[in-house]
Amino acid sequence: MTVRSDLTRRLSRPVATPRRQLPEWKKRWFRNSSRQYLARYNRTFAKATKPGMLVLDAGAGRAPYRGFFKHATYESADFKLLQADQTYICDLTDIPVEDGRYDRVLLNQVLEHLPDPASALRELYRVTKPGGELICTVPLFYEEHQKPYDFFRYTQFGLRKLFSDAGFSVQTMEWMEGYFGTVGYQFEGMHRHLPRTVPSGLGRWRAGRARVLLGAARGLGLLLAGLFYRLDQEWKYTRTGYPKNFMIIAGKPR
Ligand SMILES: C[S@@+](CC[C@H](N)C(=O)[O-])C[C@H]1O[C@@H](n2cnc3c(N)ncnc32)[C@H](O)[C@@H]1O
Structure with a gap:
């Protein structure tokens, strides 16, 4: 058995990632601006795709952009x-298709999950037509997810190197959200992850202070996350800070 088929077998086992389900009203309040930007970028990419073109959604998951x-x-x-x-x-x-099959390739929120991103990009380059284009969205700042199959976070410089080493020419590289989206995400994390109970050994006074601090921070986190996510949709601020994700359009030269 080859190393690759063994890897494929191991990685294709379903992994349950336990995540606390948020109530509906909180989900609405935390209307994550990244989702809006993801949809916007992919819709624009789809509009620039001519009728009849062949498209590959690589790492499609539930295929949220199929409809576009x-x-x-x-x-x-x-x-x-x-x-x-x-x-x-x-x-x-190892995609079982001929060289140069696709006019367009989508690679959304996948690169961080690939143990060998360089060889996956070389494979995507192989299956892209000369003159074809690929859209990639990928996190710089995001908590670990789909564990344990979460391997990397990427800077713009790492991405540029990976894509050009694979043969692609990077046509566009930009922040997917503005910094307010990153800030909203940090406040959301503060609300979701700060503990709700304090250890018994803290003592009464310290435990009381910790409860007040954590309760206030969780409440503030909830309020500020929603407000910053909304602001990020109205004003994509990119002058300072850092994005949650980068968006790249890369082409295969003719
Ligand atoms: C975070 S999900 C993103 C799904 C989808 N692109 C989206 O935007 O909603 C990452 C997807 O990549 C797939 N994936 C991860 N590593 C892969 C690999 N080595 N080969 C094929 N698919 C892979 C996972 O099964 C998962 O469906």
């Missing part, structure tokens, strides 16, 4: 056997 590509021929690749309707169940380092 109704005018094109949409195919998807993912190694998770449980995700329905994938055209190809495969590792992104």
Whole structure:
């Protein structure tokens, strides 16, 4: 058995990532601006895709952008056997199609999960047509998720190097959200992760102070997260700070 098939088998096991479910009203309040930006970028990419073009959604998951590509021929690749309707169940380092098949490739929120991103990008380069384009969105700042299959976070310099080493020319590289989105996310984390109980050994006075501090910070986190997420949708501020995600458009030279 080759190393690759063993890796594919291991990684395709379904992984339950326990995450506390938020009540509906909180989900609405935390209307994460990243989702709006993801949809906006992918919709724009889809509009620039000509009718009949062949599109690959690499690491498609639940294929949230499939609907944007109704005018094109949409195919998807993912190694998770449980995700329905994938055209190809495969590792992104080994996609079972011919060279130069796709006019457009989507790679949304996947690169951080690939143990060998360089070889996956070389494979995506192989399956892209000369003159074809790829959109990639990928986090710089985000908590660990889909554990333990979460390997990297990327700076713009790392991304540029990875894409150009694979042969792509980077046409656009920009912040996907503004800094207010990052701040909103940090406040959301403060609300979700600060503890609700204090250890018994703290003593009465210290325990009381910790309870007040943590309660106030959690409440403030909830309020500020929602406000910053809204502000991020109205005003994409990029002069200082750092983004949660980068958005890259890369092309395969003709
Ligand atoms: C965070 S999800 C993103 C899904 C989708 N692109 C989206 O934007 O909602 C990452 C996806 O990449 C897939 N994935 C991770 N590593 C992969 C690999 N080596 N080969 C194929 N798919 C992979 C996972 O199964 C998962 O569906």
